[in-house]
């Protein structure tokens with residue numbers, strides 16, 4: 001619990017491409033909101049450089065050792081997008097830094113809320129974040145020219161803790177409804193385990209209604225405007241969570257509008273879920289990149305470490321400026337205003353609050 | 354090629370639940386359209402009973418040997434929905450009959466068209482149908498109480514032939530656009546192979562534009578009303594195909610509206626993509642089940658074996674009756690008319706054509 005800490009250390013990881021530019025703006029906003037607490041020594045920011053694709057490629061590590069050590073000295077982390085090497089491009093076959101960080105810091109719960117108030121949509125996804133199709137990362141086996149194998153791994157503990165977290169949240173929040181999403185009719189061993197555990201856990205939550213659907217049907221159900229608002233808390237193995245949350249975010253305005261919380265027992269990491277947009281950097285337009293998604297992630301971070309009120313004020317300012325942003329075409333794509341100007345405007349809005 | 358055959362044998366497999374009821378109606382419609390050819394001995398129907406969950410459970414086989422033998426005597430198959438055993442329910446851990454049939458008859462291409470004319474959506478999905486996450490079926494490994502593993506398998510040949518089929522179709526149809534969907538940033542070995550092969554094949558089709566996206570982002574892109582009609586031919590590994598086609602069908606009116614062609618070098622199987630609805634049978638309402646989806650599949654079958662004109666006439670009648678059906682609430686759910694009455698009405702509509 002953060003209340004018992006003398007000092008909360010917030011790591012700030014810029015990442016690749018536009019990452020350092022937008023992360024910098026999110027840090028400014030956090031510093032603005034936490035000014036007093038920084039002065040009192042309650043909060044400290046620690047900028048961690050070097051989690052770049054060039055550096056990772058040089059070390060041939062998804063997260064170089066010295067950076068991992070730095071990360072482990074923080075209590076919570078705000079992370080910009082990191083470039084993931086693609087099969088066949090110029091980088092070595094290293095794992096995504098995102099995926100590696102989730103595993104190394106045991107951030108087992110990827111929690112992604114999606115809200116569309118006009119439609120009564122209030123979804124919260126609990127995506128398992130450390131195993132499943134992601135467990136062995138780059139370590140599939142290319143048996144020979146003709147044959148390739150990848151592995152999906154589920155453990156009892158890994159499945160248990162994410163499902164438990166979803167049921168706990170459903171109960172605590174009063175949503176009282178959990179939907180378990182698997183493909184247990186085909187991926188029978190790992191997803192079968194996941195579903196069995198869900199059945200067991202559900203017995204301890206008589207007040208929480210629950211159902212289960214296969215991922216294929218679930219992607220269709222989210223499209224169904226008449227019925228989709230019935231879903232509340234959803235819990236899914238890693239890959240299905242990856243897929244379904246991107247679809248879901250689109251109803252809210254796109255992945256650019258969604259922040260993502262990666263939570264573990266010891267650490268927590270908050271990130272934007274869009275990419276590093278290397279093209280913007282190449283074209284010299286990085287300073288125009290829209291920082292609103294990572295600022296939303298910063299808001300989730302504030303809430304997580306106990307600054308509920310500040311998180312709320314930031315959220316309100318973001319909602320106001322988001323509309324403003326749309327109206328005045330302040331987005332990076334149109335070069336209307338820089339990320340720094342957007343952050344300035346946002347801070348003024350908070351100040352006036 | 355079917356033109357060179359003396360006689361085309363059409364296998365009709367009822368399956369489970371409402372399957373035999375709706376398949377019967379589809380067979381009536383086919384017999385009506387092919388009356389002359391049946392008389393001349395050009396076409397023969399062969400009803401294959403016993404592909405039921407009870408029988409499969411008794412034999413502990415996804416497809417009992419004697420039924421498989423019968424299936425192999427047919428040239429094309431019309432198949433009703435079959436119940437897939439669920440982890441933990443009363444059935445033994447056998448594979449889905451669908452999945453087994455695709456593998457046993459080597460039906461490597463699952464082709465699913467989705468059209469929304471008002472929106473200019475004209476998608477056609479080429480789903481790899483025999484390997485990927487489906488390769489080993491029930492044969493994951495439950496290492497111990499704590500650990501479960503499933504396997505994803507891709508072969509060069511398996512990936513090659515489905516990607517080639519997609520590019521061929523894109524070229525032949527004049528669509529000239531292929532989108533390759535993988536998760537090669539995480540499932541690096543098998544999806545990496547798939548993407549590499551796509552890159553190679555694309556070189557032989559200079560006139561076909563192509564791009565590639567990850568499955569998570571792709572589910573979001575299909576939601577984007579402004580841009581989704583840009584997609585034409587899509588080709589995907591098995592599991593992503595399963596997921597994305599269900600989402601896509603929803604824009605067209607739901608899985609109930611989509612037929613599915615499972616094509617191989619030697620055999621072809623056509624099916625509805627909805628389930629067996631055991632509850633309707635239990636409640637004595639099976640005769641009210643809506644047969645329009647399997648009749649659509651029957652239309653794809655007609656087209657496939659060379660009866661293009663008859664397929665077209667059936668399609669037109671279905672479109673007319675589909676609207677009528679909606680208006681007069683003829684669907685099974687509402688017990689407005691039986692499946693047989695719907696088929697009667699449909700045949701009258703064709704006759705009047």
Ligand SMILES: CC(C)[C@H](C(=O)O)[C@@H](O)C(=O)O
Pocket residue numbers: 084096098099242273538539569
């Ligand atoms: C970049 C990629 C490896 C990552 C994932 O697959 O988890 C991303 O899609 C996400 O959802 O955070």
Ligand SMILES: CC(C)[C@H](C(=O)O)[C@@H](O)C(=O)O
Pocket residue numbers: 185186216437449451452595626
């Ligand atoms: C029933 C199930 C095994 C099947 C699949 O996963 O392929 C179905 O969803 C489909 O798309 O035909």
